[in-house]
Amino acid sequence: MPLRPRIAAPRLVSVLRRAPALALLGARQVGKSTLARLAFPDFTFVDLERPVDLERAARDPEFLLSQSSRLVIDEAQRLPEIFPVLRSHLDRHPGHRIVLLGSASPGLVRKISESLTGRVALFELAGISILEHPIEPLWLRGGFPRLHWTRPRADPANWYPAYVRTTLERDIPQLGVRIAAARLRALLTMVAHAQGSVSNLSELGGSLGISYHSVAHILDVLEGVFLVRRLAPYAANLRKRLVKSPKLYVRDTGILHSLLGVGHRRQGLLSHPKAGASFETFCIEQIIQHAQLRDPSAEAFFYRTHGGTEVDLLLRLRGALLPIEIKLGLGVPDLRGLEGCMRDLGLRQGFVVNLSTESVEVRRGIRMGGLREVLGWLQLVPEG
Numbered sequence: 001m002p003l004r005p006r007i008a009a010p011r012l013v014s015v016l017r018r019a020p021a022l023a024l025l026g027a028r029q030v031g032k033s034t035l036a037r038l039a040f041p042d043f044t045f046v047d048l049e050r051p052v053d054l055e056r057a058a059r060d061p062e063f064l065l066s067q068s069s070r071l072v073i074d075e076a077q078r079l080p081e082i083f084p085v086l087r088s089h090l091d092r093h094p095g096h097r098i099v100l101l102g103s104a105s106p107g108l109v110r111k112i113s114e115s116l117t118g119r120v121a122l123f124e125l126a127g128i129s130i131l132e133h134p135i136e137p138l139w140l141r142g143g144f145p146r147l148h149w150t151r152p153r154a155d156p157a158n159w160y161p162a163y164v165r166t167t168l169e170r171d172i173p174q175l176g177v178r179i180a181a182a183r184l185r186a187l188l189t190m191v192a193h194a195q196g197s198v199s200n201l202s203e204l205g206g207s208l209g210i211s212y213h214s215v216a217h218i219l220d221v222l223e224g225v226f227l228v229r230r231l232a233p234y235a236a237n238l239r240k241r242l243v244k245s246p247k248l249y250v251r252d253t254g255i256l257h258s259l260l261g262v263g264h265r266r267q268g269l270l271s272h273p274k275a276g277a278s279f280e281t282f283c284i285e286q287i288i289q290h291a292q293l294r295d296p297s298a299e300a301f302f303y304r305t306h307g308g309t310e311v312d313l314l315l316r317l318r319g320a321l322l323p324i325e326i327k328l329g330l331g332v333p334d335l336r337g338l339e340g341c342m343r344d345l346g347l348r349q350g351f352v353v354n355l356s357t358e359s360v361e362v363r364r365g366i367r368m369g370g371l372r373e374v375l376g377w378l379q380l381v382p383e384g
Helices: 009-018 033-041 051-059 063-064 084-094 112-116 135-141 156-174 181-193 201-208 214-222 251-262 267-268 277-292 336-345 373-379
Strands: 021-025 042-047 072-073 096-104 119-125 228-233 246-251 299-304 310-315 321-326 350-353 362-365 366-369
Touching: 009 033, 009 119, 009 350, 021 033, 021 112, 021 246, 033 042, 033 072, 033 096, 042 051, 051 063, 063 084, 119 246, 135 251, 135 267, 135 277, 156 181, 156 251, 181 201, 181 214, 181 246, 181 251, 201 214, 214 228, 228 277, 246 251, 246 277, 251 277, 267 277, 277 299, 277 310, 277 321, 277 373, 299 336, 310 336, 321 336, 336 350, 336 366, 350 373, 366 373
Parallel strands: 021 096, 021 119, 042 072, 072 096, 228 299, 321 350, 350 366
Antiparallel strands: 228 246, 299 310, 310 321, 362 366
């Protein structure tokens, strides 16, 4: 795959100047290795998916770490025993820099967080940005580079089923998780069919014949390999009763469309009942991706009261709360939920994302436009 410029590269270089180790995490095949080669061209690469590298690292991890002062370890979650050794190595060699690439979160690979606390900076790489590729193909086909930047391009109808199967049947068991792949797939498919809905773990468990706690554990695993997002509800000390359960999303719209059997063409998607949820998912993922790139402390929530006031995305960015409503279409949507949220929380700015490429102020303090325009209003477009 060619080394295409990525907007995340300068951020990675900046982070590694301040921390001895960087964990670059994200879904498998999202482009972590390619980005690392672009951002750190003078680093030595070790790929733990290669049996020879894995065997050598397992046999003598200290010797492996001593081979270079600038090292990238790909698929680091394959050998969690290396993390305690890495901690002592970094303490003895403060000038060394280590980049860990992994397709599992620290919560799923506990030894990352337990062993490297205070020594490693975490960075999550999402799919291709709309600042790197046209919007519509990314929405329809998903954000994986192999669907857009390889020649010949991968066929999503064949690629996604194989991707999901490999993740569930190979990658997750390699992490030491003992859950049947069929059960993982069943819950993932159920999330897709209820895309963007508030989670009801008891209902999901009843459909699968398992307990509430088992569903929560499986969701932990699916979230830990970046397949699912649990978008937390916003909690505030208001006199209104707020929804307390998270909303569930299959994060990549290409995977979502494959699980729904929609296909990856505009006409087929727009006629599907989940077209609006798909567009909402795509916009949420893009906004969160760019927000966390510009502000690592950025947080994302949704807002919903039991009285029916709802906003799709409530973004905490640079200390400010920004409500964002997402609607598939071109017209001005019903703004009562957005206006109600702004009143409840005392907010002066609100945004609506739709398919338009024009920017308009639809109410005082409420602007509406396309995804790219909203990223610009939020000052999330990198300079230059």
